[in-house]
Amino acid sequence: MKYLSLIFFMSLLPQYAGKSLRRDGSHPRTFEDIKNEIAGYSDTAKAIIDLAVHGKAQNRSYERLAVFADTVGPRLSGSKNLDAAIQYMFSALQKDGLENVHLEPVKVPHWERGEEFAVMLEPRNHSIAILGLGSSVATPPEGITAEVMVVASFDELHRRAQEAKGKIVVYNQPFVTYGETVRYRSQGAVEAAKVGAVASLIRSIASFSIDSPHTGWQNYQSGVPRIPTACISVEDAEMMSRMALRGTKIVVYLKMGARTYPDSPSFNTVAEIVGNKYPEQIVLVSGHLDSWDVGQGAMDDGGGAFISWEALSLIKDLGLRPKRTLRMVLWTGEEQGGVGAEQYYQLHKENISNFDIVMESDxxxxxxxxxxxTGNAKARDIIKEIMALLLPINVTDVFDNADGTDINYWMRDGVPGASLRDDLSKYFWFHHSQGDTMTVQDPNQMNLCAAVWTVVSYVIADMEEMLPRDSKGALNK
Incomplete structure (x- = not known):
């Protein structure tokens, strides 16, 4: 009898060659199996694209954003405008018929710029457009009048440190990339204070300018005097640099009424489409609802927030319900360093194994x-197959290193992450400036972004298995 059993088992070997049995008797899925599963979403992807780009939902994310931006305006952390924006979205998401719409409490910084202005007094009278930087202290009530010292880099500042005492340091650093050049905004006041400057004015972190200053957050350092700091336009920074190189004495009067208040209560805004098979597992799409206090925050990050809402709306409109829960989070306090996102992470990280992917458009x-x-090689191969479903709109590339202040907390702990890649050629023309308005936005481009965001999030949420990941902190970026 045992020989008959052996013969029977050996007869099965060719059928199962190269495949090991699971405990439940099933076979582990090969990549070919996964490719075939993803290919099966072709018709669904086309339906999403048709609805978003050509159908009844065409221009919807743009039109929704326009009403929101025009109605609420800029939404600085801790402001009444941000409170109004959160309540607006809470109501709108409920009216849209989404599930589990709720607000999760967080504490956010509350800084206000107050009255601010600057005037060049020598060699001529000239009004300088400024935008105080987030967390900056105020000048004394009477303001500051001081000679200017212009530098092109931190290295130059340190070489000329003996000249800086009692002066206003003006940085005229060239724009290289945002990631490289933004350190002048975030650290400029500290470095100037270290050499005895009384204030710092920083050339806006912008790749192009029409005499428009750009604001942003900056950081003081313990043990270093806190001096007032603001951004000025590229044009004014370059003008003062030319004057200084000619040996012209420059004197500036600066007055800033900035104030920092205790942290304010705020909320992350959440809505879902609950999964029909693995509801505890989460595919997270997101953007941030707060903005700076200039312009309308339409580009940064109204667009990302509203295509995330649109992803849920499109899926609902098509009558789809993925296996996993698709969760949208509209973060608050992103501009101050992901404050709301960090608190969300601390609240939910105990369930980190149930987070399939975190996505942010910002x-x-x-x-x-x-x-x-950002993810391991196996997960990347799966993402490449999913992106192939977007061939009808010719958006199929997969790039390295997802980026997003609000999702970095999760990616550091090994959760796969994704961010939208788009044409950034004009992004830093408008970033953190009065120019960030609905005029920057294009409805056709938002339609395409919404289609990409929806196809990717839906397919990942509906696949039978979660994306593969390595152990904590071991993602191959």
Whole structure:
């Protein structure tokens, strides 16, 4: 009898060659199996694209954003405008018929710029457009009048440190990339204070300018005097640099009424489509609802927030319900360093194994080119197959290194992450400036971004298995 059993088992070997049995008797899925599963979403992807780009939902994310931006305006952390924006979205998401719409409490910084202005007194009278930087202290009530010292880099500042005492340091650093150049905004006041400056004025972190200053957050350092700091336009920074190189004495009067208040109560805004098979597992799409206090915050990050809402709306409109829960989070306090996102992470990290992927759109919603992804090689191969479903709109590329202040907490702990890649050629023209308005946005480009965001999030949420990941902190970026 045992020989008959052996013969029977050996007869099965060719059928199962190269495949090991699972405990439940099933076979582990090969990549070919996964490719075939993803290919099966082709018709669904086309339906999403048709609805978003050509159908009844065409221009909807743009039109929704326009009403929101025109109604609420800029939404600085701790402001009444941000409170109004959160209540607006809470009501709108409920009216849209989404599930589990709720607000999760957080504490956010509350800084106000107050009255501010600057005037060049020598060699001529000239009004300087400024925008105080987040967390800056005020000048004394009477303001500051001081000679200017212009530098092009931190290295130059340190070489000329003996000249800086009692002066206003003006940085005229060239724009290289945002990631490299933004350190002058975030650290400029500290470095100037270390050499005895009384204030710092920083050339706006912008790749192009029409005499428009750009604001942003800056950080003081313990043990270093806190001096007032603001950004000025590229044009004024370059003008003062030319004057200084000619040996012209420059004197500036600066007055800033900035104030920092105790942290304010605020909320992350959440809505879902609950999964029909693995509701405890989460595919998270997101953008941030707060903005700076200039312009309308339409580009940064109204677009990302509203294509995330649109993803849920499109899926609902098509009558789809993925296996996993698709969760949208509109973060608060992103501009101050992801404050709301960090508190969300601390609240939910105990369930980290149930987070399939975290997605954030926070670099504009211009013409999309693909998806940036952080995850291991196996997960990346799956994402490439999903992106192939977007061939009808020619958005199929997968780039390295997802980027997003609000999702970095999760990616550091091994959760796969994705961010939208789009045409950034004009993004830093408008970033953190009065120019960030609905005029920057294009409805056709937002349609395409919404289609990409929806196809990717839905397919990942509906696949039978979660994306593969390595152990904590071991993602191959």
């Amino acid at each position: 670099e504009g919603t211009f013409k999309p080119s693909g998806l940036a992804f």
